[in-house]
Amino acid sequence: MTRSGVGSDSQQPHTGVLAAAASGLTEFIEKKGGDPDRVLGRSGINPETLSQPTLSISLPSYCHALEEAARQSGCDNFGLLYGQQFKPKALGLLGYIGLCSPTLELALINFARAFPLHQLDSNIRLVDLGHSYRFDYQIRHGAILARRQDAELTMGMATNLIRHVLGNHWAPHAVYFEHPRPEDWQEHSRLFDAPIYFEQSCNSLVIPKRDLQRDMPDSDPLLLRVMQDSLLQINSAGRSQQLTIADATRGQVRQMLLAGEPPLERVAEQLGLAPWSLQRRLRDEGVGFSQLVEDVRREMATHYLRLPKLSISELSFLLGYSEISAFSRAFRRWFGVSPRQWRQQADQKPMHADDIES
Template sequence: MREPTTLSSWTGALCRQLDSLGLDSQALCRTAGVQLPSAAQAPCRLPLSATSRLWTLAVQHSDNPALGLDTSRFVWPTTFHALGLAIVASDNLLHVFQRITRYYQVVTDALAPTLQADGDSYLLSLRQPSDSAAPHPAAVDAFLAIYVRTCRQRLGRDYAPQAVLLRRLAPSDPSPWHNTFRAPVQFAASVDGLRFARADLLRPLADGHPQLAAHNEALLERELALLQRPWSQRVEAQISQHLAAGEPSAERIAERLCVSLRSLQRHLHDEQRSFEQLLASIRQRLACEHLTDPRLSISEVAYLLGFADSSSFSRAFRRWLGCSPSQWRARHAS
């Protein structure tokens, strides 16, 4: 089964909420196996299995099954990176939810939102991909509450959707859900989602900024393209980019790709590749390219490939092609 991932900054919002309740979010993260990056590190992507364990612990330790409904108060516009900024700059709510459904994978691939017109309303559905586990119900609550909070920030505090659909079974006390959404809530539904009045989604927003939204959409398109490439290609691109700074470690490349080392190793294993294979393959290819340039010395080629010295490069080259770099260069000299 495929392991979905979630942007670490989204889990960071949950941690801020736990801290505000007097709970030790760092201890709960360690127990759940969640490794959040430090403030100085780039955000990463966390496996759904780990974040679901954190949600379970959060609900247990807070003794609040409705915990996810309040997580939206700890979400910042930058929590969802360029998607959050594109949402803030959208000129109507229809564009907000169209952007969410197009770029959701930038935040998480654990849920696949769809937006369908249905007469005088729109239905936003959060569907679980068939090849992955379901997110924790509290996480689903949090996403839907964030969407409604976004509507209220743009249309006014009294805004309410037409209806709320939740796959979770009805809790013993449903009042927190009714109080949060201020709309009819259907539990044990076939899908998680929100129903909106068509007129509300089409209402122009005075604070929209189409140029800013378009700028962030361009960033999102690039990010989406990267996310949809095979993992081996993503790793190869990062290795090529960082070789001249020294031999890149798997840990460093994992950090650049916003995943944990364990997740990166698992993704490569699924593609029947390893980091060591990719590193050697790229070095061999680039070595042959560089050696055809007579302006580069053997030492300079070794440096460009991230080797500590020319001797290390020569030994590796012999393993690859059975001869020294200078011999290979002499044979292929034009």
């Protein structure tokens, strides 16, 4: 077993996601009929970075590359399929932290604990439900809207850590996704071999504890500590970029819209701020809270309207409107046409990379 990328590159500032998360990406894009150079170029990723698993990739660029690969290759389930073939070793430090753990249960626990160091601006939790664990994953970067491909990839990565020990026949109890149900959703059910639920509050796997009482075949306590220490060293180099308070607020607003109009007080609480402090800091960045909520809704509306299977009524719910009429009035104020007319016009013209939110 090698140490997979531990070296001088680990001293570079880590600002997004480690390049190990894109292992084999160019080959997989080619396999699905896409052009890797075009995908990476439009996403602002230097191809040479992908050959160094401990270098850092901007998280918005990474998510954009996955969405762009799906669009350009015509493979709508690109992230799903990429994740299903993604073996734990390919994840570099994070993968080996799982593989070197003593038991499968500890592998899952260590994997969840290490994930926030592997990928920043993300929320990862392992929730103890008694007879099961729920592995939650959610991007918290406020500048990232289109993230379906990343979510399906990540659920596949976590599933494969368990299947590495229990075999490809193993299936989670259930799988949850934030995004709306895609057209070819039956493929999700087939590959996970489990009930799939869309438009949920978080991306999650529900994993029965009884399935986790197995020793890891490659357990190595010394190498586990080396991997954990190396990941800590990468992060101790510091971050050259921090999320702005506006981006952090956008991320919270997007998560809360399913429950209706997001209140300022609740958003501030989630960010660890007093409401007046949040308002002041947003003003310092040139935006008010109400305008920010409207901007998020407008961005999400144009994104979801490009999903042909999503009805206008379902879309209005995703944006936190209690009535379709309220959404329609807001949309006409933004664009001067109804949501249905906008969708028809968008269908009649090709989509460019700049149309995808990153």
